Amino acid sequence: MGLTVKSTVFFFSVLLFFIPVQVFSESQDHLPGIKSKTIEDLIGMTDPAGGTAREKADLLSKGKIAYRQFCIHCHGEQGQGKGKTSPYLYPHSRDMTLGVFKFRSTPSNALPRDEDLYRTIRNGVPGTAMPAWGDVLNDQTLLALVEYIKIFSDRFQLESPDYIMPIGLEPAFDRLSIKKGAVLYRELRCDRCHGKEGERVGFLGQELNDAWGNLSKVYDLRWTELYKRGASSDEVYQTLITGMDGTPMNAYDYVSRDELWHLVHFLQSRYKQQGSALAKMSRTIYSLRVSENLDVFPQAIIWEQAPKAQVKLRSLQSIYKGTNMLTVQSLRNNKKIAFRLQWSDVSPDLAQPGYSRFLDGAALQFVSKSSIQSTYYGMGESNKPVNIWHWRADSSQQVMGREIDSHSMKLDPFREEAVEELNSSGFGTLTVQTLEDQQVQGKGMWRDGKWTVVFIRDLVTDSPFDAQFYAAGKAMIALALWDGALKEKNANKRVSFWQELKFP
Numbered sequence: 001m002g003l004t005v006k007s008t009v010f011f012f013s014v015l016l017f018f019i020p021v022q023v024f025s026e027s028q029d030h031l032p033g034i035k036s037k038t039i040e041d042l043i044g045m046t047d048p049a050g051g052t053a054r055e056k057a058d059l060l061s062k063g064k065i066a067y068r069q070f071c072i073h074c075h076g077e078q079g080q081g082k083g084k085t086s087p088y089l090y091p092h093s094r095d096m097t098l099g100v101f102k103f104r105s106t107p108s109n110a111l112p113r114d115e116d117l118y119r120t121i122r123n124g125v126p127g128t129a130m131p132a133w134g135d136v137l138n139d140q141t142l143l144a145l146v147e148y149i150k151i152f153s154d155r156f157q158l159e160s161p162d163y164i165m166p167i168g169l170e171p172a173f174d175r176l177s178i179k180k181g182a183v184l185y186r187e188l189r190c191d192r193c194h195g196k197e198g199e200r201v202g203f204l205g206q207e208l209n210d211a212w213g214n215l216s217k218v219y220d221l222r223w224t225e226l227y228k229r230g231a232s233s234d235e236v237y238q239t240l241i242t243g244m245d246g247t248p249m250n251a252y253d254y255v256s257r258d259e260l261w262h263l264v265h266f267l268q269s270r271y272k273q274q275g276s277a278l279a280k281m282s283r284t285i286y287s288l289r290v291s292e293n294l295d296v297f298p299q300a301i302i303w304e305q306a307p308k309a310q311v312k313l314r315s316l317q318s319i320y321k322g323t324n325m326l327t328v329q330s331l332r333n334n335k336k337i338a339f340r341l342q343w344s345d346v347s348p349d350l351a352q353p354g355y356s357r358f359l360d361g362a363a364l365q366f367v368s369k370s371s372i373q374s375t376y377y378g379m380g381e382s383n384k385p386v387n388i389w390h391w392r393a394d395s396s397q398q399v400m401g402r403e404i405d406s407h408s409m410k411l412d413p414f415r416e417e418a419v420e421e422l423n424s425s426g427f428g429t430l431t432v433q434t435l436e437d438q439q440v441q442g443k444g445m446w447r448d449g450k451w452t453v454v455f456i457r458d459l460v461t462d463s464p465f466d467a468q469f470y471a472a473g474k475a476m477i478a479l480a481l482w483d484g485a486l487k488e489k490n491a492n493k494r495v496s497f498w499q500e501l502k503f504p
């Protein structure tokens with residue numbers, strides 16, 4: 001008996017010793033209201049024999065740190081989806097407290113399995129603001145995040161995830177299967193929501209809400225990059241058999257296997273050709289050192305030397321098809337640094353004097369103070385400001401290969417440059433720098449379906465609000481695009497995560 005008491009005491013002191021203090025102190029302040037699912041309780045629930053309790057506590061505290069660094073801006077302190085960024089997003093960042101998830105391998109209305117959450121976090125949700133974290137976080141961190149986000153909903157303690165809905169073998173993708181699929185697509189009334197060929201976009205109407213109280217929207221199912229789960233055969237099959245919980249997209253688990261495959265084939269027969277741009281991607285942007293002068297002319301020969309990085313962008317609101325790839329180059333000499341962006345855009349949307357319209361635009365974002373290692377890529381955080389160089393397609397930009405009514409008059413007589421320098425310490429805190437601090441020059445040129453835009457500035461300035469580029473080391477850069485034709489403006493834009501800018 002004495003021995004048991006002793007070993008229990010021993011066990012608890014070991015436990016206390018290994019659990020980072022932070023878990024105990026912070027869980028009280030930051031997780032009020034989550035009664036039965038505080039970290040302490042979770043620790044208590046794990047098997048006290050062996051190392052599992054400690055491992056789990058480690059995992060949770062690791063997950064918490066990562067969550068606060070990468071997810072809180074959108075999903076909020078306690079997972080209710082009310083981060084500072086959420087008002088600017090559509091679809092809104094998810095409230096996880098209901099424990100309802102769209103992407104599962106499990107039957108409709110069941111909890112997702114760990115590997116489902118892992119996959120969502122790793123791959124992100126295409127067509128929405130939810131980033132693909134596998135690009136920037138390692139596996140261990142992703143697993144810790146999976147563990148941590150489960151504390152937001154009681155469901156994870158009350159139920160266990162269900163079995164995996166089997167996918168089975170795909171029959172031949174042939175004309176007969178597509179034809180049967182087309183008939184089923186009409187009979188099951190998929191067209192009521194998705195249009196005859198899956199082409200419908202936009203809100204479904206007042207009566208169709210999702211579980212989080214938002215209107216439900218469909219996207220063009222002919223473009224594979226808009227599929228949130230994925231457009232491969234298995235993925236579409238999985239969407240149909242498990243449904244997207246919380247949305248009007250029900251599970252078609254009562255339809256026979258073969259019929260589901262026919263539906264998959266019908267949708268796939270309508271896929272549009274994918275762009276080849278996705279082929280190679282580098283997230284590192286190298287700023288090549290040259291001895292020549294640098295200027296704003298977008299087509300200068302010197303750019304042919306500069307290495308190209310392909311940067312993937314995510315749309316924060318628009319669910320229509322737009323450019324999601326941006327080519328970025330950088331050059332510097334001993335005085336200046338220049339960036340050149342190129343992206344495809346079928347129509348140049350320029351400012352015209354006299355009436356407002358949606359303009360094409362592009363922005364570079366840097367960390368303002370070189371002392372800061374990182375800040376939130378969505379416009380910075382308080383005390384961790386970012387410096388933004390915002391180019392807009394005003395009428396001084398050059399447009400070639402297309403008739404458009406050109407006015408040489410500038411839109412804003414006080415704006416000397418097509419580029420404006422700003423600072424921000426989080427959404428809603430954007431401020432334009434004073435006229436004398438405006439030191440970035442820029443020029444855009446639209447030609448044959450493509451914008452080419454150059455930004456140029458001195459490597460080092462004397463403004464405390466500016467990013468500074470020192471010869472050694474590296475910097476962080478994030479990018480954004482607006483497409484006027486898609487009515488993108490302000491927070492409705494496409495953005496990249498932080499990319500590395502290196503000075504070899």
Ligand code: HEC
Nearest residue numbers: 070071074091092093094101102103120125128129130145
């Ligand atoms: C820029 C905003 C943003 C950030 C940052 C963000 N998310 Fe999301 N997340 C979203 C949006 C928007 C959705 C909803 C997508 C939808 O409903 O189609 C979402 C959905 C989710 C879902 C639900 C998926 C499902 O099956 O329904 C999970 C889980 C999730 N995010 C986890 C995370 C984690 C973990 C992090 C941090 C590593 C994170 N998110 C960071 C915007 C964000």
Ligand code: HEC
Nearest residue numbers: 188189190193216217218227228229230239247248249263
């Ligand atoms: C009541 C309206 C409704 C009906 C009927 C409906 N869907 Fe959907 N479907 C939706 C909505 C809404 C979404 C998007 C949900 C979201 O992203 O929140 C969706 C999404 C999808 C997706 C995209 C999956 C992904 O990875 O993004 C596919 C594929 C799909 N539906 C196929 C079908 C098929 C096939 C049928 C008929 C068997 C069907 N839908 C019937 C409303 C509907």
